Amino acid sequence: MGDVAILVEGLTKRFGDLQALAGIDFEVEVGTVFGLLGPNGAGKTTAIRILTTILHPDAGRAEVLGHDVVGDAESVRYRIGLAGQYAAVDRNLTGRENLRLIGRLAQVEPSEIPGRANELLQRFGLSEAADRPVRTYSGGMRRRLDVAAALVQRPPVLFLDEPTTGLDITGRNELWDMIRELVADGTTVLLTTQYLEEADRLAGRIAVIDRGKVIANDTPAGLKAQLGSTVIEIGMANEPSALSAKELLSRTLGDRVEREGSMVRLTADGAGTLMDVLRSLDAGGLGPASIAVREPSMDDVFLRLTGHHAEDTAVPEADGAGKARRKRGAA
Amino acid sequence: MTTRAADLTAQTLERRGSSAMRPIRDALAVTGRNLIGYRRVPQLLVFSTIQPVIFVVLFRYVFGGAVNIPNYQNYLMPGVFVQTVVFGAMTTAVGLATDLKSGLLERFRSLPMARSAVLAGRTGADLARNVFVAALMAAVGFLVGFRVQTNPIAFLFGMLLVLLFGYVLSWIFANVGLAVGDPETAQAAAFPVVAPLIFASSAFVQVSSMPGWLQPFAKYQPVSVTASAVRALMIGGPTASFVIQSLAWCAGILLVFVPLGVRRYRRTV
Incomplete structure (x- = not known):
């Protein structure tokens, strides 16, 4: 250093x-x-x-x-x-x-x-x-x-x-x-x-x-490395099938799998994971309605690290969204 | 740039910044910047010139007839000079609030500039503007029949007192501007303070014409004594007592509001 x-x-x-x-x-x-x-x-x-x-x-x-x-x-x-x-x-x-x-x-x-x-x-x-x-x-x-x-x-x-x-x-x-x-x-x-x-x-x-x-x-x-380099989002037809998909995928991928509504999201290390995911879904008789593969965003980092979304805690003065703070003068 | 080279750069700046002239240099830099603002945004100047001109016309030709003061234009104009700088001082609040809101003061506070420069530069620029506005109002006064009854030197001293009073009031409004931090609010907050000071005063009418309960306030408040002092210097009458009262107000206001303003500037942003 x-x-x-x-x-x-x-x-x-x-x-x-x-x-x-x-x-x-x-x-x-x-x-x-x-x-x-x-x-x-x-x-x-x-x-x-x-x-x-x-x-x-x-x-x-x-x-x-x-x-x-x-x-x-x-x-x-x-x-x-x-x-x-x-x-x-x-x-x-x-x-x-x-x-x-x-x-x-x-x-x-x-x-x-x-x-x-x-x-x-x-x-x-x-x-x-x-x-x-x-x-x-x-x-x-x-x-x-x-x-x-x-x-x-x-x-x-x-x-x-x-x-x-x-x-x-x-x-x-x-x-x-x-x-x-x-x-x-x-x-x-x-x-x-x-x-x-x-x-x-x-x-x-x-x-x-x-x-x-x-x-x-x-x-x-x-x-x-903590996060995985890719985010895979699988849209299922409805919530029950998303629940089943999550359960199925969690068996091999553990807590890297999350569900939100009818959407299942997981972080992957590369294309290999995507193949595995599709194979297990197919074997389980679950057909995805949509699949998206993208770079991880800050929100994904947050989900991974904190378990919650990167929500704006933007009470005015906290991060300079300044008007309210400035009106109050010396905070 | 190695660490050492970088620190040499910083040390060069530090050497220049350690000069005893820094507060003056920085205040002049900020004053210059504010004056450019007046040049580029003439609305600011118009606000502080059109309004007193309208007052002259209104009071000279509309209310003047109803006011029982002979040669009312001679009574009126010294009052107008004073009210012009009182209203003008509100722009100090508006200017500082604008800089605070835009984040410019935040940047200034991260710079190695004199802590006094922002306030000195703002009030300094508003003083320079007042010199211009006062000269203009004098010209308007002569057009509507105002004539100096004493002598040019006394008139000049009268104008200097007007400018001093305007400068002193700027410091009150500097505090207002930093406290509210928003130009529109600054204007709204300043007006209720300014209006009674101007109208419940000897600026336009004699205090003796006001109801008894109002007279003590109207007689001794700073705008009244300053208007009376300026009037005495320009059209005659006993001067010493009013001038002393006015200067005492100026000294008192500066003693309170300069330290308060500087303290507030250090804490605000």
């Missing part, structure tokens, strides 16, 4: 009745991507807000590059970049003006700011729109500017809170490439996401977070 860029120990945070973080721990190695995977309201944004010195934890501690986020917040702020869920850029400023403002406030040498702004505008495909007010930008452009703004000061540690939300597939792939480039240059990235695929493609390690707790912390390969 190399140097630790981010250290999180026993972090808790409560908003009124809601336990947003119930004691989380993890470490992120320098120069790697760490994914926090979970549904809305799991506590991902709360964790990011604490790590970026926006919010104080109730208990526990966290360090960024050896600096405590509470006791030495100022030093942390010189070392991080943050792109949030809300594309927090000024709509009345142009793209270029936004980058300059953030540069100045991040204490970048003024003579370096114009060049840096140009470089980022070009890299994020915003050169043409650079001198137009942001309110004329599309959602995707605003998102890209938000990420660019997090990079003006060349932060060694970058926090990305659901960076690809609202991006189309091209935009998402471009951003993924960008993140890989940054990491190749030695930047450490902590990103939150609701998509297993995104965490899988980018992260060296993934922490799955549910109701304020880390319920798994593993490499993507490790997580998938």
Whole structure:
């Protein structure tokens, strides 16, 4: 294990009745991507807000590059970049003006700011729109500017809170490439996401977070090994036949088989399992009405790890679905 | 970028950030940003200029006839200058609430910028806007027959007092904006505070014309004493007592609302 860029120990945070973080721990190695995977309201944004010195934890501690986020917040702020869920850029400023403002406030040498702004505008495909007010930008452009703004000061540690939300597939792939480039240059990235695929493609390690707790912390390969690489969904004609199918398949496949209504779902290691499944169903005289084979989603990870679906526990403040929280001011 | 190279970058930023000038630099950066907003969204300026112009016309030509004050335009305009900056201060609340809602303040709080800069930059930009609006209202005043009865220096001091008072009120509304965190709510919350202060005051009519129970409030509240002070400086009469009362209000409000606002900014978001 190399140097630790981010250290999180026993972090808790409560908003009124809601336990947003119930004691989380993890470490992120320098120069790697760490994914926090979970549904809305799991506590991902709360964790990011604490790590970026926006919010104080109730208990526990966290360090960024050896600096405590509470006791030495100022030093942390010189070392991080943050792109949030809300594309927090000024709509009345142009793209270029936004980058300059953030540069100045991040204490970048003024003579370096114009060049840096140009470089980022070009890299994020915003050169043409650079001198137009942001309110004329599309959602995707605003998102890209938000990420660019997090990079003006060349932060060694970058926090990305659901960076690809609202991006189309091209935009998402471009951003993924960008993140890989940054990491190749030695930047450490902590990103939150609701998509297993995104965490899988980018992260060296993934922490799955549910109701304020880390319920798994593993490499993507490790997580998938627990999970099976494929999900098979068998639609039966009705519930009774689905029940029989589940019973039949459980004999060989154990608790990897679940039933929901007339649907039987199981995780498989490969095509072999599918063959076995079809053979046993056929032998048992049960004909499926439909069969679907797909990549596992975050929901499947959740079902597997927790036994429940990845439901939105989105009570407002938990994960920054912000309006209610902000109305209440200092929560 | 190795860990060491990365930390060198951070150390360069830290060196620049440790300058004693940082609070001023950052406040200026935020002020500049807010002023660009006024330039790009002229509606904001229109809100703070059209409304006082309408007041001048209404009071000068509609209610003025019913008001038993000779040369009413000379009585009216100092009151209008003051009410202009009082209404204008509401935009401080709206501006901060907008930034809070958009998540911009959240980003600012993750940056190594002076903690005072957001509030100083907001109130600073609103002061700059008030300079513009006050000059415009002076011009409107002269058009409807307002004439300075004292001397240009006293008039200038009167205007400075108007601007100071507007700046001070901005700090009250900065607290309102951070507390409600939503622009529409901010406006709705600010109006009921502002309206009695403006209308139950000596800004447009004499306090002696009001019912007895209202007079003590109307006589000593900040808008009244400031309007009376500005009026004395511009059209004559005893000045010292009103100016002192007005400055005392300004000092008192700043003493309470600046620390309160900064504290709230640190905790909010």
